[in-house]
Amino acid sequence: MLESLTGGYITGGTVGITLVLIGLYGLMTKTDLVKQVIAINVISTGVVLYFTNLGYVEGGEAPLISSTVMVDPLPATLMLTTLVIDVAITSFALALIMRIEEDAS
């Protein structure tokens, strides 16, 4: 939909790559550890958006037996795995930051 609204210039893929670049900017400039974890999360969102967009087919529907033009479900399924890994890792990273602060004080 984004593609048709913007005349094909802005797609899910380009938005994803932009998010990755924003996250990289955060990771390269912020010294606060929590902000770094957030920056990593922005990168991950960008990658997920880029990857999910790969399965998009113009006018496609949900891939059920009855539909004729279908979107590719595989990228979305794969990104589900990545998201799960992400959640676990973010919580671990935040716990680790707490322990680093405890050690420092």
Added chain:
Amino acid sequence: MIPFIVALPLLLALLTALMNAFDVGSRVRRLLFMAGVLSPWPVFLLNVEYMPVSTIVGGWQRISGIEVVLNDYNYYFILGELIVFSLVGLYALGYYNEREKSGGVAVKYILPLILLLHGGILGALVSSDLFNFYVYMEIASLSSIILVSCSPERGAKRAAYRYLMLYLLSSFFFVFAIGILYAKTGYLNLYLIRENLVMSVEVQAAVAIAMASLLVKAGIFPLHFWLPEAHAKADSPVSALLSGVVVKVPMYGAILFLVYLPMEFMADALLVVAFASMFFGIYMAVLQDNAKKLLAYHTVSQMGFVLLGVAALDIDAAIFYAFAHTLFKSGLFLGVGALARSHHTQHLSELSYRDNKILMVAVILLSLAIGGIAPFIGAFCKYQLLGCLTGFQIYLFYLAGVGTLVSFIKLNYKLSRPGKKAAAPSRLEKVATMALALLTLVFGVYFYPRLKYLDGILILTAVAVFVALRYLDVFSRDAPLLFPADGFGREINLYTGVFVLINVLFLVQLFY
């Protein structure tokens, strides 16, 4: 049958973790742990006869299922993994038994994580599907990061955090590269990707980005930042697994790329990175006086040797060097780690193997093996790598070999002087270290049963260089520190910058 090689350790990891909820004795827990460590052996041995084998999990067709394989490319990786895990498992029982008395994170949390690491690594090594490879590599790395953070050493948490951030960053870039390949070919199965590959700039860009992120995970200079601290601060059995096995998984990924995708356009860039890594690792190792950090910097250097095989497009050389490094580096970490635990320090000047003849022999044998002296396994790999080099690269290669020997002469010289009085290491620790030392000799004789007079010259040169450097007082200098202790946040900023820079440099290769 092959999926069981992954399923059994994962299942026993779950069972071992579940045992924590019940009030079972440590004997049951240890038994389950060792069962988990050894469980892939029968599956592996049963399948080896029929090599190369490939199975689609769940009996699907190749285009819709996940393929697992056992073939010439991963045979030595899996063999090395199983040998090292079996011996480190034994060692860990002895090591943690002693450490439990002195407190720290309870062993009952550590053993399931080691099994999870085992399953994750094996899963990555058997998979022939890019996304599956990524997921298992993630399981393996996350469990190793948690294991690093469990260490009672000062600064272990920071090392774990640094490891985690760089690992995540490179993982996302790797997934991004997989996405490009999927968009261009429509498959994730490597065999099908090769069948459907149409060469284009996008595919090359994907290979370049994926290689850059694999280099981070393999700890190659200049993307090695996380490695020395993480490997040095972890508990010794964990260090042995990290340095011996975990860094080989991304290297296996690089070999998969070399087999199935075009890599020729990157060969020159990788060659430069490989040599840089070899020499940087040696330079930093020579200046270290922390024994485990010295070994960790040698991992940076030795992974450069493995990458040299990849850069020279010689798959065999890379596979055998990785196998050899798995054996001798984990052995060295076990030996030095046993000394460090019994002396309660990692400082080289306070450690000594004088009172411990078995560890002494083992460390000397392993040092010869890593130095590439015939008839140890290092020599076989060295001559294989030399076969694919030309011109001045050969001289650089010999120079790196002498550098490695100098560093290990220093290690053995320091360890052979009388140190602090210490308790004796446990029997399991000694047995596991000695077994790995003997295996480097056995495999060396099996592959390459020859003696070379050149090795004698190399050793003599190395001794001369060592004496000269000692005379010049090089060893008492401190290794250069990049950051003060309070600049921790800025470290990550810099490392991200370097990673982006390397990505850009690799991408520039496309236009030559």
